[in-house]
Amino acid sequence: MSYKPVTHVLFDMDGLILNTEDLYTIGFQKVATRYGKNFDYTLKCKIMGQQSKEFATSIVEGLELPMTIDEFLKETRTIFSELFPQSKIMPGVEKLVRHLHENNVPIGLATSSSKETYDLKVTNHQNFFNLLPYKTWGSSDPAVKRGKPYPDIFLVAADKFPDKPAPEKCLVFEDSLNGVRGARAAGMQVVMVPDPRLDRALAADATLILDSMEDFRPELFALPPFTN
Known part of the structure; x- marks a missing residue:
């Protein structure tokens, strides 16, 4: 397959930069277990990349949990306040981000997380995330009307680069199907x-x-290219 030249790079966060998808699974299963339900990988694939209210709705309805969306979000926030600070950077990520930063390639973050949960996740990685100066938190940014798989977050994130690159000049890194579809819908390679x-x-x-x-x-x- 042929690849087109790019000038700017956008990174998803959960499951791509940080291992927080594993932590989400632990938290969601903890709630599901109380009602004799199983948060399986099929449901996980469906919700990955969605904004908080979107994934909460998918889980509550998909597992038929006897609770409201707000109750589910409140309960899981308590669980994640303990889990998220334990997050770790995924293999190969720091090398690439530092390489792009050192070579003056504009890089940004396009995460569906809220600013509140982002702050928990990066507790022990502040210096690393400072390398990504252009950040978009999908669940907190009013300009992001719809979550992935819609293109909104990627278009908003690209617009935060000072030189406003065309979508085809942006390369996205993703781990979820919703993220891939959203990036492609935005006209970006992924x-x-x-x-x-x-x-x-x-x-x-x-x-x-x-x-x-x-x-x-x-x-x-x-x-x-990498030099070593």
């Missing part, structure tokens, strides 16, 4: 680093699929 359990046949929209960020070669998209 590198997917999915959960190993994902059926890759479902990710035909991805420009490139990798097992790990460690496998990424920047020069494929005309970005500065």
Whole structure:
């Protein structure tokens, strides 16, 4: 497959930069278990990349939980306030982000998380996230009307770069099907680093699929190559 040159890069956060998708699974299953339900991978795939009220609705309705959306969000926020500060950076991510930063490639964050949960997740990674100066928190930004798989967050995030690049000049890194579809709908190329359990046949929209960020070669998209 041929790849087109890009000048700007946008990163998803959950499951792509940080291992927080694992923490989400623990938290959601804790609530589901109380009602004898199972938060399985099929439901997880459906909600990955959605904004908070969207995924809460999907889980409450999908598992038929006897609680309101707001009750579910309140309960899980308490759980995640303990879990999220334990988040860790995924393999290969820090090397790539630092490489792009050092080579003056404009980089930004396009996460469906709220600013509140973002702050919890980056508790121990403040210096790293300072390398991503242009940040969009989908659940907190009124300009992001719809969550992934709609293109809103990527278009809003790209518009935060000072030079306002065209969508085709932006490369997105994602781990979810909703994120891939949203990036493609925005007119951007997208590198997917999915959960190993994902059926890759479902990710035909991805420009490139990798097992790990460690496998990424920047020069494929005309970005500065690694020197070591």
